[in-house]
Amino acid sequence: RWKNWWIRGILTLAMISVFFLIIYMGSFMLMLLVLSIQVKCYHEIITIGYRVYHSYDLPWFRSLSWYFLLCVNYFFYGETVADYFATFVQRREQLQFLIRYHRFISFALYLTGFCMFVLSLVKKHYRLQFYMFAWTHVTLLITVTQSHLVIQNLFEGMIWFLVPISSVICNDITAYIFGFFFGRTPLIKLSPKKTWEGFIGGFFSTVIFGFIFSYFLAQHQYFVCPVEYNSETNRFVTECEPSELFQMKKYSVPPLLQAVLGWELVNMYPFQMHSIALSTFASLIGPFGGFFASGFKRAFKIKDFADTIPGHGGIMDRFDCQYLMATFVHVYITSFIRGPNPSKLLKQLLILQPEQQLSVYRTLKSHLLEKGVLQPPLRG
Numbered sequence: 001r002w003k004n005w006w007i008r009g010i011l012t013l014a015m016i017s018v019f020f021l022i023i024y025m026g027s028f029m030l031m032l033l034v035l036s037i038q039v040k041c042y043h044e045i046i047t048i049g050y051r052v053y054h055s056y057d058l059p060w061f062r063s064l065s066w067y068f069l070l071c072v073n074y075f076f077y078g079e080t081v082a083d084y085f086a087t088f089v090q091r092r093e094q095l096q097f098l099i100r101y102h103r104f105i106s107f108a109l110y111l112t113g114f115c116m117f118v119l120s121l122v123k124k125h126y127r128l129q130f131y132m133f134a135w136t137h138v139t140l141l142i143t144v145t146q147s148h149l150v151i152q153n154l155f156e157g158m159i160w161f162l163v164p165i166s167s168v169i170c171n172d173i174t175a176y177i178f179g180f181f182f183g184r185t186p187l188i189k190l191s192p193k194k195t196w197e198g199f200i201g202g203f204f205s206t207v208i209f210g211f212i213f214s215y216f217l218a219q220h221q222y223f224v225c226p227v228e229y230n231s232e233t234n235r236f237v238t239e240c241e242p243s244e245l246f247q248m249k250k251y252s253v254p255p256l257l258q259a260v261l262g263w264e265l266v267n268m269y270p271f272q273m274h275s276i277a278l279s280t281f282a283s284l285i286g287p288f289g290g291f292f293a294s295g296f297k298r299a300f301k302i303k304d305f306a307d308t309i310p311g312h313g314g315i316m317d318r319f320d321c322q323y324l325m326a327t328f329v330h331v332y333i334t335s336f337i338r339g340p341n342p343s344k345l346l347k348q349l350l351i352l353q354p355e356q357q358l359s360v361y362r363t364l365k366s367h368l369l370e371k372g373v374l375q376p377p378l379r380g
Contacts, residue, residue, distance in 0.1 A: 040315040040316075041315055046135075047306070048300055072144045074106055076148040078102040080152065142323060143323070158217075159214070160333060162217060164278050168322055170206050170282075178202060191290065194287075210276065210282070211279070214272045224246040245274070246269055250266070274337070
């Protein structure tokens, strides 16, 4: 038991150190990290299906699985480039054709794979082949779609990437520690080693960690500014005037806490309040992603998805909760944070042809005159 504890502890510290190094290297390297993890998680899940059904010698199963992964990644990453880096694309003639017809090309690629699957059907394996077709698409939904949301969160500002991921990691570590030393009461049958003591200890530890970690990150433009393409310097930058979320404000302390803390006012960043919501989800709902993965592994009578990391199992074993967290963060941003973005709208207008820009200008001018925002020109 202690040997496994030491192995997990040392490798956890090593992975955290590598993670910090990649953060230092910038958003682009983080995007590559997300893509690498996505591909490895996809490989681990697809391999389980292949091991179960490989004796049936299903035609083209593995080749088509990887082909569909390529198609879906091409679609999602192309959408991201077109959405966030329109100015960059405008400067690259070779990219303009790909972006303009991106969805048609993506659909054509998928149709090719679909037709290949139909051609691979053999009479004695119809049912199994459709099982594996569904297996591939569900795996794509779990891995590729969620990793795409992770990258979109990253482009909103590195803090929206780091705080949720770090909260899940913190909850995983602290729940394990509290469960290891104090665990007595089983939490759920799917994971016999999970205890209520670990679950509760992980919750409080994660909320405190998220609150403090957010305070540190909110002070630096590098972490709070969205990733944007600077057409003047021809490079991607993370420089901006921080939004109100990342500007220090005074808050009144609730009366019940005033007696305990002795403070009436506290200085904090508004984002720290949002970090409580993120940390709460990471510690209360996030673990259900792990329970889901545990049920999946039990269904196929395996201990881990793979043996990539000693003491931890496969990459999917470590990131099963992260995918659920990514969806929540994306929904949270779109529901409570993101508003109309004049900067993104301006970039889209700059892509239009001059006559189209003039048409937009005349329409906007006419609208502002009708609302009284602009005064009609004086006639001499």
